[in-house]
Amino acid sequence: MKTQLIYNNILNIVTVITVTMFFSCNDSFKQVQKMGISENEPIGIDYNINLKYTDSGRVTANLISTKALDYSNRDFPFNEFLDGVTLYVYDKDNKKSTVVADYAIVYSNTDLIDMQNNVVITTYDNKVLKTEQLFYDKKKEWLYTNEPVSFKTETDIIHGNGFDSNSKFTNAEVLEVTGIITLED
Template structure:
């Protein structure tokens, strides 16, 4: 074989290897980002949270939590508050209501909040709601539960029921399978 023929073969092999390598490469940026991060692990952890939300310069909410796990790397992203939450909500007149729970999850795609364990809502006018699990639909501003709920009004009257449904301002409250009566202050 002459040298020219050998160089042609080497050039062809080099071109084939180069083309093969070029077409075998793909955009693996998302996979590279996930390297070292398990699908089951949070992408972030925050401790001792003191988050304040304002609207037009007015404080509307203050969230306190010992620990938050950020699972926004999942197909159905959520934030988990394993240390529980204390949430202060301020109305237009700056009246404060308080929400406390041992555990909470906020689902990012649906804006649904799942409060669990010793859930207590105390409204600015002294009404109290207690349950083991309560959902809050942020879009509809609606609270609901299918667990035992106890409502204690500021005058001391109380009601218990197994199904609870209400708007966030407690102006349209429905308790099913209820016993007792509660009169909310207007």
């Protein structure tokens, strides 16, 4: 009888431990599954990127970068270009403009591009914009910043705090102009 009582107590203790472990392991397993694809880590990494965008068989842009991180697994997805980016944009007459930045983020949901650090845009007609941060709204085809800028046109170099323009630079405007240098022929 005493042996049966000890056996039942041991069986009850083992059952309680097993059930406790089962439920705690179940929660831990779910946590481990979540850790497999962490929101803080990129879902993919691309190296030596050379993307060409086409429209009706014609190359309209060429994006070059050494490294990009894909965070499309986030609630607000984006791609991050850590080592810089160079973008060549071709107009309908195949005239090339160049955009260079040391760092860029492309936000998928908003079609907003944030370029940072040594941002330089050189248009096919030799206009040059330099700034430390520039945003490009792909839907509106609009460039803007509130950072200090230097904008070189055919006749002037204009310094200011901010810039607004369409993507073709046909209505480019330096905001809060701090200085103008007129270029001689």
